[in-house]
Amino acid sequence: MSHTAHIPSHRKPRQRASTTALRAGVAGGVLSTIAVAGAAGPAQAEPVTQTIEMPTITEGLSTAVAASAQATQQVAHDLETQAQQDAAAAKAAKTAKKAKAEAVRKAEAEKKAEAAAKAKAEAEAAERASRTAERTTLSASSGSSGSSGSSASASTTSYSSSATGSAASVVAFAKAQVGDAYVSGGTGPNSWDCSGLVQAAFRSVGVDLPRVSQSQSTAGTQVSLSNLQPGDILYWGGAGSAYHVAVYVGGGQFVGAQNSGTGVVQASLDYDPPSGAVRVL
Structure with a gap:
């Protein structure tokens, strides 16, 4: 055995022929494509259309939204109903107050009329009574x-x-x-x-x-x-x-x-x- 046989060789190991051929072919194809593209002139860019799909609302979220909208409508309806009831109550109170005042006025007028009639009747009775003693005969x-x-x-x-x-x-x-x-x-x-x-x-x-x-x-x-x-x-x-x-x-x-x-x-x-x-x- 040679005295240098145990020393590793500094020569790069040979690549396999198939790997070398593949790399050469890829490189050649790329260069060919570039050359053809250069010869054909600058290519016009086409607009890119991209569709973005929104996330789909799940069935549970849809139900919650619908329930919230219904609740809002119910609150609005309740408020409107309450407002109508308050207005009706105020109107009824005003009407009742007016009716009471009219009843009081009418009662006072009737009382005055009765007093006047009573006074007139008493006056006539007094006039007749002045002759009562004589009329008994x-x-x-x-x-x-x-x-x-x-x-x-x-x-x-x-x-x-x-x-x-x-x-x-x-x-x-x-x-x-x-x-x-x-x-x-x-x-x-x-x-x-x-x-x-x-x-x-x-x-x-x-x-x-x-x-x-x-x-x-x-x-x-x-x-x-x-x-x-x-x-x-x-x-x-x-x-x-x-x-x-x-x-x-x-x-x-x-x-x-x-x-x-x-x-x-x-x-x-x-x-x-x-x-x-x-x-x-």
Whole structure:
């Protein structure tokens, strides 16, 4: 053995022929491609279109979003409903307040009207009451109507004592009720108030008079108390505001439903002189 046999050789190891050939072929192909590209001139770049796919929302996330949107809509609906309810409540409160004020005003007006009516009734009652003591003797006076009639005729101007036709029927009806009771609002057949008796007397001959004294005092032609005829309507108070009426029966006498103490009586005009008279027949 040579004395240098154990020393490694410094020569590079030979590459395998196949590897060397492959590398040479690749290099050649690359150079050929570059050469062809250079000869063909610069290539025009084509636009690159790239599609980016968005991540797909999972089924759970979609359900959550839908639920959130529904909840938002429900909250909005609830708020709108509450606002409508608040507006309706405010309107109802305002209406109730206005109605209450109107009711109070109406009640006060009715109270004032009642007070005025009561005051008027009391005044009329007081005026009638001033004659009550004297009227309690009317029944006795009617029993002696002949002498009373003579006295009345002596102190007045030409009262007629004769009655004919419808006037005679009115007088007869009125006299027939003497002794009946006086009842406020009474229209017969056994109890009367003053205007109820007068109305019924004229109705007996087919004449329909108003129901109350005030209207009866203007139902016919105004006549003088010095020129009375049987069947004329006598009234006390003003024409159109009379508080009492009766029927003149002739001879200076009248028949009227006076008050609850005397009932229906026949009495002298001198006892309680009327304010005026109207002639219907």
